[in-house]
Amino acid sequence: MYIVRQGMIQPQPAVPSMTSTLVSPTPDMPHARRQGISRDDLLAATLKLIGPNRSLSTVSLREVAREAGIAPNSFYRQFRDMDELSIALIDLAGSSLRTIIGQARERATSTERSVIRVSVETFMEQLRADDKLLHVLLREGAVGSDGFKHAVERELTYFEDELRIDLIRLAAADGATLYEPALVAKAITRLVFAMGAIAIDQPPERDPALIEDISTMLRMIITGSHALERVAN
Amino acid sequence: MYIVRQGMIQPQPAVPSMTSTLVSPTPDMPHARRQGISRDDLLAATLKLIGPNRSLSTVSLREVAREAGIAPNSFYRQFRDMDELSIALIDLAGSSLRTIIGQARERATSTERSVIRVSVETFMEQLRADDKLLHVLLREGAVGSDGFKHAVERELTYFEDELRIDLIRLAAADGATLYEPALVAKAITRLVFAMGAIAIDQPPERDPALIEDISTMLRMIITGSHALERVAN
């Protein structure tokens, strides 16, 4: 089957898993005759198909069905079309990433600097994880249907919000104030995702150097924000 | 036909145009029997096809031929396949953008701050231009064949290099020094392109606000770089 750490896509526990919210939103089926294939199976199959050169919009319904080992028409029992599946995948990837980064932040809530570091490292770690979930968010941001793009945008905005709150908290702990924290959060988020898109196509050996670079960039942004705040007052 | 300002795709001056380098790289044809369709025509047709929801990798050879008004097979006279055409398009978009931004920089080489402003404004202007050339660079960065992605990466790197040189020059004119100018240039470039990708899907009314936001972000980065340089010494 398909096992992802963090219990995002379980081996197959009859009833899907947590993370859900959208995965099988109606678990109130009487008995479920014989649920051969599940939404999660299709999501997993899709993840296997998208590689460095394949984006979601180029994956066909039949391919997914083939990969999942079902007849093409069985696909319709789970999703109306590839677009619906894609959106589900994006939401899954977003919530998963936020969970993981959130845990990383809690783990290292000491100085502003080390939090940045740990978050960036965790991000890159996810990038290399074999579930490819992050890949979805990284490269599907610009293409696809409207619903598609809105889904990506929504996830990134969630991410921004959580980051903004964290940044404010951290700055306060250091007795400082940030200039335009919302913009800082947005800049950091977009920059990290853009750099992640670069990293994904590079050999993993360069990851440490990239982590270094990204961390420096983020320090520039945050330091600059502090400086501008001082100027503004 | 298809006219783009800056003479990127000329109305049809027998021999293509400048910008070339890659457009018709062998102009040493004896007389050119009867050149009904040109590479530029196909590029223009492709630009018409890619919209907010279409990426280059989802445009088919036949579609381009149809849009250009030629038989599918005639396509092969100009490009081996869509991949080759896509790369040509990317190179065209990149060199065009660099020219335009370069001119904008020269036009306003006063203070560091105004240069940023003018560059960002020019960038957004291009975003709304009707030739959609910038769109190619914005949304094709993450998907497609290897040659494809390398082409995008190459153009962005060119962009970074020119920006870095400019940043150093500007800082020197202000009697300051930048911390890690290469990283600053990279951060700015990637951030601007990422924000551009957001802008493209928003109504143009929000452009002014976005320009404001982006400018602030860039000021944070540059201010931060100055600050870090001071700390480092």
Add this chain to the structure above:
DNA sequence: GCGGACAATATACATGTGTATACACGATCG
């Protein structure tokens, strides 16, 4: 045990694709 319901399949069809082959035109040059 059995009828019915429902998941999953098999078959089929219209459409779009990339490309191979063969052909038609028109300019060029001997």
Add this chain to the structure above:
DNA sequence: CGATCGTGTATACACATGTATATTGTCCGC
């Protein structure tokens, strides 16, 4: 003028796709 060659086209084929329709198989409640 006529041969030739470059350019564009028409036709064709094999294949993949999304989806409609009909069919099978299996489990449930009776």
